[in-house]
Amino acid sequence: MRPRLIVQKLNGGLGRRNPSADMVTGSVMNAVATSEMVLGNIYTLKNIQEVEALGLSEEYDQTNKVLVYERLRRFFVHNPSITVYFMPVAQGVTLTQMVDKDNQYLARLLRDKAGEIVQACVSLNPDKSHSPIIETGLDKDSIDAIYKAQALADAEWAKDRYCEIYIEGRSFSGTSAAALNLRTLLSECPDISVVIGADYEVSSRDDLYKGYAAVEDYAAMVSKADVSQNAGEQINDFNLTDVDEKTFIIPGLSSGNKLSEYSDTDLDNLDDRGYIYFAPIVNLGGISSTAGIYINDTHTCAKITSDFAYGENNRTIKKAIKLAKAALTxxxxxxxxxxxxxxxxxxxxxxxxxxxxxxxxxxxxxxxxxxxxxxxxxxxxxxxxxxxxxxxxxxxxxxxxxxxxx
Incomplete structure (x- = not known):
């Protein structure tokens, strides 16, 4: 063939987004500062290029032994239309401190965005000195954060700012039967959800990552769901597996183990206790077109009989309140x-x-x-x-x- 210039017509390169107010998400996590990223600042992220503009990359994660880039990129892998307000904080800051209403972390982020954020997640990227204290099968920091986060949600509610808060449920340990029952806490926390599911490929990269949970993946999936829709609905839109992006080929838990290492009874116990993880749906003889990895359910830390027992219940009620409030204001x-x-x-x-x-x-x-x-x-x-x-x-x-x- 003679030499010539070949032109290919491609689709999708314009990076068109289809954002909605229901997608606006907050994220607070530990990080190591870069020349472009100051700890404690708030950054608006609408695509992976804006993440990389902060000096974040796979190399950044590898060098600093963190999952900052990995966590942030998951938002846009799952929902290209999401808007993320991101606050990086120092590595010594705990989950409990991040969600404390009297601290200048998530509370400041929610206050600064004046009700625009409708769901937010917090996660750790600890340094090598971090040693979790396990209590009732979970890092005590994650448990303490549940109650602090609800106090923050209550304070925000009083100011007509309505937000769901997702906690990274770190370092799941012990047996499912002995795990803390999130449905029967000392005080209900209906605006809070705890994610213990993990992407096993990420967990297995380094011993430091074995306690991580994929809370950002959960937040991203919720953000793309209609407010009345369960983000674990078994349709392709909510399949966490993306072969090209290498996400959720093998699901795991924040124990660092594969999900397949747990029995069906274990997984049922965890589901009954209100934990969020990611489970496979198999292709039964070619009948199912939705084989993949899906959210088990959208549990909150409320009684199973509560009107606020699931995330879509909360999101629907809060959106209705916001619309009515806007009309009556x-x-x-x-x-x-x-x-x-x-x-x-x-x-x-x-x-x-x-x-x-x-x-x-x-x-x-x-x-x-x-x-x-x-x-x-x-x-x-x-x-x-x-x-x-x-x-x-x-x-x-x-x-x-x-x-x-x-």
Whole structure:
């Protein structure tokens, strides 16, 4: 063939994103500073190139014996449209310190972004001196962080900032039967989830990584799910295995062991106790088109009977609250007309406010995030003249998740 210039027409190189407010994610983890990355600063990351612009790479991870680049790249492998607000912190900072509402780590990140972050994760990249203290089958730091994170979530809720927080459940040890039951904690932590699943290829790179859990992978999958959707749904969109990117060829736990080393009873026990891990779905005789590695479930640290027992429940409720709040905010410090005879709220005012509230959830109904049944009720006999406040009751019918099909 004669020499000539060959032009190939490719697709996908423009790096188009399809972001949504439901994808905005916060990340706090230990790191080693670079000339481009200052510890304690907040960085906006929308693609892997912006990660690399911080001086992060595979070589950075190898040199510093950390998983900073590896963890951050997973966000974009699983969800190219995600927006990540990233805060690197010193290696001596613990998970418990990261989520403490009185410290300037995750609390500052959430405050700085003023409610934009809807899910956040924290993880360790410890140095060689780190030695975990194991308590009820998990690094005590991870356990202590659960309660501190819920206190932070409560404080954020009081400021109308709603966020799910995912904790790296490090160094799983012992037996599944003896593991701490996250469904029956001393105090419920419904806004918190604990991930103990790991990518075995990462765990086996170095002894220092054996205690790691893939909390960023979980956050990325949640970010791409509709708020009413279980991020472990067994469709290709939620398959963690990516041969080209070398992710989740073999699943493991934060024990450093392969998942296959645990019995089905062990895995059932961990699932019943509210732990999040990543499990294989097999191709049964060529029938299943979704063979791969999937999230076992979207557990939270709440009772199994709670309305907030699963992540999609929380995300749906919080989005509904945000939409209703946005619709009603213009009424704050607005004039509320009252009945001239009773002094209570005027019927037409009540009707108007109820309609505004109900209509605010129309986008969620249209998107299939709620089944319907949207209703708003305002007791007309509220004495707004005396209190300058009124209560709105908003209800709707959620979408159910079929966890077991017989």
């Amino acid at each position: 213009p009424k704050v410090k607005g004039r509320i007309y009252v009945d001239e005879n009773t002094g209570f709220m005027a019927p037409e005012t009540v009707k108007d406010l109820e309609t505004i509230t109900k209509v605010s959830l129309d986008p969620m109904v249209a998107a299939g995030d709620i089944s319907g049944g949207v209703d708003a009720y305002i007791n007309p006999q509220q004495n707004v003249l005396a209190t300058s406040e009124f209560i709105v009751l908003l209800t709707f019918i959620p979408v159910a998740i079929g966890r077991r099909i017989t």
